[in-house]
Amino acid sequence: MSVVPIPSLLPKLRRLCLPAGLIAALAMPVAGQAQVSPFRQALAETVAGQTELAAGYRAHGFAGIWTGTDAAAVARRNALLSTLAGADAHGLPRSRYDPEGLMARMRDAQTVQERAEMDVALTRAFLRYARDVQTGMLEPGRVVPLIRREVPLRDPAETLVAFLDADPVVFLRDLAPSNPEYGRLMRARAELQHALDTGGWGPRLPETKISQGDSGPAVVALRDRLIAMGYLAPTTVAVMDEAMVAAVRDFQTRHGLAVDGVVGPGTRAELNRPVEERLQSVLVAMERERWTNMERGRRHVLVNLTDFSATIVDDEVETFRTRSVIGAEMPDRQTPEFSDVMEHMVINPSWYVPRSIVVNEYLPQLKRNRNAASQILITDRSGREISRNAIDFSRYDARSFPFSMRQPPSNSNALGLVKFMFPNRWNIYLHDTPAKSLFGREVRAFSHGCVRLNDPFEFAHALLAAQEDDPEGFFRARLNSGRETRVSLETPVPVHLIYRTAFTDPEGRLEFRRDVYGRDAAIWAALAREGVAILGPAS
Structure with missing residues (x-):
């Protein structure tokens, strides 16, 4: 049997000796021929009553999908085993698909029935991997009820049929989300794993405030940790100089902290988080990206709850950003996660x-x-x-x-002077607010569940620019009337309320935020129960 030489499996592959009976099974007639062989009959009996598997095998004439000496069968099993062996790159546990065990079954299969069961086992592994890497291992609403998201599941039988007509390497590669963020998270996972393999980021910082001009062991520890994390170029300076202050400010920006260049309790806590914890956040973010593996809209609104931000994205480029306030941390006030479509705004709302x-x-x-x-x-x-x-x-x-x-409409109205509607059963929307002081807070979780915007007028202008020659004048005229006015969006805009504690900025740099609702901790625990683990050095 020809198998792609994967480094971790190569020794086993070289020792793999297939019995003569299996070689005979590999040469069974292909789909489209009329002959009904014992092998095909065994396959049909093995998948009987299993609707999705039966449909896929029926489309293939109940011929073996992975067994065969023809080039197509060889290419399929090579591509599958190689892909399963590399599942860790997606944060998926290789043990979940057991490529070594599948190879053992190929080696040990003796009877026609055993060979049919082996073929079906490979198909099950393929479909499980396809589901996991396309749309996630978990059902989000079962882990966190406030993730009210419909995962875009694919039909297994259709996936199998499509695979049979495709280049297997390309098909398996393209199962994962194709959006740039997923690729950047994959790269971040590899970089963090490398940092873990090479000893992490060094000792934790001592509990002392560090400001510009300070010196001593705490400053040296800060310097070394910033260098290890990639925020500071290698240096031997032992004083908190301007370069180190700039590095701290950069760190604070990329962690959603107040930017002052001083290492106080909040900044120190984030600096002291270990590589393993950051890697967990990235693995959870990858699972979350798989849940939203769908077309998000050429223009869409993205609200990242942990970042307390709302953005407009046009053709994968962020074109507008504003701060937001989200639901308070009490369970009955937290903002849910879901996607919907913004249809209109209301100026001077009641x-x-x-x-x-x-x-x-x-x-x-x-x-x-x-x-x-x-x-x-x-x-x-x-x-x-x-x-x-x-x-x-x-x-x-x-x-x-x-x-x-x-x-009634007024400057003191709880919704402010404009609200943005994407009708949903949870009555969640984006809106203005008279409570402007809250936008200066580092953690902005204060509402009853809706999302408040710091720059609602500018947000409205950006949306109206797609349909009005003078969006500011159009908006101002209706605002100045004092009357409640509904303005429809000629092209409705998808809205995605997401929750990412790990994500990348427009330049592709990795950022982190606090797990304000504790949802990512729950998701990580669920992933760990499914076999996802942080690999130690040389694992």
Whole structure:
């Protein structure tokens, strides 16, 4: 049997001696011939009742997919075994596909039935790998319920049929996400693995503040760690000089920290995180990229919750960025992850207070003081304003309160002066806010779940530029009217709410953010249960 010489498998390949019976099976007639051989019958019986496998083998005339002496069969099994042996490059555990075990089965198969079962085992490994590398190992919503994302799963039978008509090496290579970010994360994984293999980033920094002009052991430790991480060119300077301050500022920028060039508690904590932890974040990010392995739209909005940012992306290039505030860390206020399509914006919006806020926050206030939250109107089911004097609030509880609440357009409206709508069942949208001071915080998790924008007018201008000659004038005229105005987007824009603690910047440099909701920790634990592990040196 001809097999691609993979370094880790080469010794076994050289020792691989196939029995004569298997050689005979490899020469069975190919699909399209009328002869029904015992091998084909055994294959049909092996996949009976397994719809997806049966469909793939039926399309191939129940001939062996991997067994055969013809060039096509040889190329398929060579490509598959080589790919499975290299699964670690994608952060997938090679043990999950067991290429060594598959080779042992090929070596040991004696009977027609054993050879048929061997062929099916290879097909199962192929389909498992294809699913894992295309759309992820995990079902995201089962790991973190607030990941409300429909993973773009491919049909296994169609995948198998397409593979049979393709160049196997090219097909297997192209299963992984093709977007540039996934490729950059693969490269980052390899670089971090190399750093781990060569001893990591050195000792942790001591718990002391380090500022420009300082010297001593703590500065030397900082210098050596910055050099090992690639933020500082090799040097023997033992004083916190301008070059080291610039390196700290760069580190802070690429970790979402306040940029001041000083190593305080927050910066020190991030500097002290080990290679293994950063590698975990990259492996989780790769799994998350596989969950979103789909066309995202030539123009789309990308909201990275951990980065507290919202961007507009045109043809893979970021063309607009603003800071954001996301849902608070309490479980009932966290912003979910999902994708939808922005259809319109509302200028001078009213705020229709969500039921949960009405009964849990405002009703208790109204029971104490009927004039509480006086800026908000109380309405009946038809939207008509009801006088507060006509309501005995003490009669009601959270279940029986029959009224709604609405805040009319104003500068103090909770939604600010514009909101951006992508209708969804979670009632999540992007909007302005009068609480501008929150955008100066390092961690910006304060909302009830919606995403607040620091530069909402400029965001609106960028969206309207695709359909208006004077987007600023168009927007300003409707804003100055004071009237609630809906403006449809002539070309709806996909919106993706994602959560990445590891990602790359427009220049391809790796960045990290805190796991603000603890979701990546849960995903890593789930990946570890599936066999993903941080490989030690020389693993």
